[in-house]
Amino acid sequence: MLKNYIKIAIRNLLKKKGYSLINITGLAIGLATCILIITYVLNERSYDSFHDKSDRIYRIVQTTESADRNEKQATTPFELSPVIEEEFPGSVLTSVRFFDMQLESHTFVNREDGISFREENFYFTDSTFFDMFSVDLIQGDPKTALRDPLSLVLTKDLATKYFGNENPIGKALNYRGIRNMTVTGVMENWPETSHMKIDLLASFSSLDDIYASSPDYNSSWLWNPIWTYVLINENTNPAQLETQVQGLAEKYYYAYSGWPEDESVKLELQPITDIHLHSNRDQEMQVNSSAIYTNILLAVAGFILIIACINFMNLSTARSLERRREVGLRKVMGGYKEQLIYQFLGESFFVSLIAIILGCILVVLSLPFFNELTGKTLTFDLFTNAYTLPALLALTLFVAFFSGSYPAFFLSSFNPVQVLKGSGISSRSGVLFRKILVTFQFSLSVLLLIGTAVIFLQLKFIQEKDLGFDKNNVLLLPTKQNLISWEYDSFKQQSLSHSQIQNITGIGKIPGSEVQEYYRYVPAGTGDSEDNTNLALHVTHDFVETFDLNILAGRSFSREFPSDPEQSILINESMLTKLDVTSAEEAIGSTFYFYPPVGERERFNVVGVIDDFNYSSLKKEIEPLVIKLVEGTQEILGYVVHTAVEISPGDPSAAIQHIESIWKELNPIDPFEYRFLDERLDEIYESEQKISSLATVFALLSIVIACLGLLGLSSYSAHLKQKEIGIRKSLGASVTDIVRLLSKEFLILVILANLIAWPLSYFGTLKWLENFPYRFDMATYLPVIFIATGAIILFIAMVTVSYHSIKSAMINPVQAIRNE
């Protein structure tokens, strides 16, 4: 019997090659998309689970709260880790700290060979690192590798980069021109599926050596530059431990002298496996992804699969007319209804199986492209993972059942008496259901297309939004505490000698991207106290000029006023609300106090008010801001992290060469590296960019699949209406009349689909845009998007349908009538 079913199934597929092709191709594309997305999402969800003890590793994070702000940070003070180990010896087995000196990159030099590089993925870490994290040490002893001061462990790739084929153990690398570090271990490359990126690790004990001149460097509870991880006991309840850890706030944070009275700290435990998708704090080690995006993608995968399954359902029920005789006969011969249901479900499984095999081939073919799109190195292999094959089988069964059950029940319920007489089942049967399905399919497509358009517009808006400063033609050089800082004025003067170089300024944080820091600058009068803080930007001369900031009142910092570094500040427009003034002019001369950690408060006067600009990313709103001038080597060493160079528009290469030659002369240690500010700012929206390009691809695919279905269905409908067409033509209908007749029913469905999708996408859009304080002008653009997507889909559908409509309208009426 099974053989008979398979025979019938294959022969039916071959008999109607066109339909089979549409059915199987649509399903295969849908399944391939699904597999790709699921592979991607599983990869995203697998982050940091490669550690053997990943279920017991937690990161401790802190949130500081006061009346007017709430800062969620990924980092904690130095002392938290030893304190936790000491306070909870039963629950916390060990802890590991990471510290990057708050630098974006670090210079390492192999003095022997004169090779030097800037390394971004370098951390000082505790000797317990290898107890907690699962990475193999190829050379060296995990117990001692990170024990002694100035020990260095590098990955395999880095070892080759610095030492070639030589054995690196015992060799020295010079760290930023300040210390020589000795290689004590070589480890496997750090897996990509981690929220951390690690290339080099130095022993935490090195810090005692580096900070020898300020031995209490690690004692502050106000300074929190450390990522702290704990490994908890198997029997420890993390929620309970979290409550206990919270108790440390009182005992250590609040007890620390200088802790602001109105500020509270909340300490939380984050499972390490949750960080990549669920943590978006300030000072994350890397930009994390977001569960919102993996969920959106999963929904898209579901949509596309449903659209493909609907094609299957529609075409099978439409074609059922051709198999009604078979159904009738099988029943006459004593076949039960259930047997017929099984038969048709089996056929559906068979088709799904072919589709999934094709789909897997498509996945393999498209994976390189998909990897480029997502920036991942995903692989698809049926056999390396024990779950892959069962999962694919489950997917096949799902598709087979989902898309095959309606046709199976529909077909098996035919009355044999009627179908064998060739009457009874009219071509109208199942039509309403097919119409509902087509409408649903196109609603999903419209939804995807609108979603894509919204993401695209919002990204474009963000990229083109006036940030209040000029991000173009600005070069960023990393100059924190390197030799350039010591020769700052000389570097600046020599650089400016090139005609293309217009302005140079030193900055603490990159405008438009980084989280700025709060300092105790407080306007005089209104309850000023050392507990109040405001955002403050530390800059050298020519900051306003380099970024073309708009001065609303007063003046910029100027060398003509030698007292500026000690007495003057600039404020932004938002700060006016904190002052008792009505205009920017009135704010000039207002007094601010700065409360240093030790010593007397310092007095500053406002000399200029700057138009608001987005000092942080567009994901944050603008807050009141103080801009403080720094001058002199000590202050520059303390505050300046980057140097921004404004170059006149045009080819920048000559100017860059000029700066490079000066750099090399003044700083023989650090390699010359630079970035353009606008490119650096684009990186902030990397996950949005990725989702945007993925969404575009998938939205287009969904339309292709839906149209494939429409193509099949319209051809079928035209076929069924041959007799009607013949009669109408013999009565004088023109080709246009016939095309209109055949196209109308589908086009109405597509219009209906648009009407259904619009409100849904409107609310979806609102929900997504909640993540952005700055949004594109929805009132203007949403109606345009809606109408444009509607028109595009309608047009595509029309072209699809008219192919068969025109074909059948051209048929000789005599032939059409006879065919029926």
Add this chain to the structure above:
Amino acid sequence: MIETRDLNKIYRTEEVETTALNGVNITINDGEFVAVMGPSGCGKSTLLNIMGLLDSPTSGEYYFMGNEISGYTEKQRAQLRKGNIGFIFQSFNLIDELTVFENVELPLLYLGLDTAVRTSKVEQTLDRMGMIHRRNHFPQQLSGGQQQRVAIARAVVADAKLILADEPTGNLDSDHGDEVMKLLTELNKSGTTIVMVTHSPHDAKYAGRLINLFDGKVVTEGQEEAFHV
């Protein structure tokens, strides 16, 4: 074999009520060859469908091989139908995607017989119908007469006790039609009960008894040896 008592069948749609059978009382004994005649719409096919357990009467009693089946479920009727009743249709109703052999084999599949048994039965039957040389052909490759012979083979392959034929020669020319009628007569002689609906007085003469239906009622019934050619 068959006995009906006061059999009624009424079709209802939203607007009209059509009486297809009106108090039909028929008895058909084992081994009979009965022809049912009457004008279009007189209820011939309805009667045949009810006899073949494809449809159930609105009221009245129907005894098939001693079982009163008017209360049977669809599944029970299918169970009884399997192997007991063979059907022959005017339009042959062969499955286009199956070969001659596979078409004939189909009823045996639903009986759950072994491959070897099936093969030998199908081959025997095809041989009897003179179609063994066409076993691997598809229905479209055969003439109408040949297709109907395959359909007859399919009806008898499971050793059905009753064959119901609905205008078996309706789509055939007279030569092929006679061929089919001869086959049916042979089957009847070897013991199979046959009930045939026909428009053709010529075909009806092959039957041993004639039942005339008019407006859902039996009007004449007779053991008409005289009809025989």
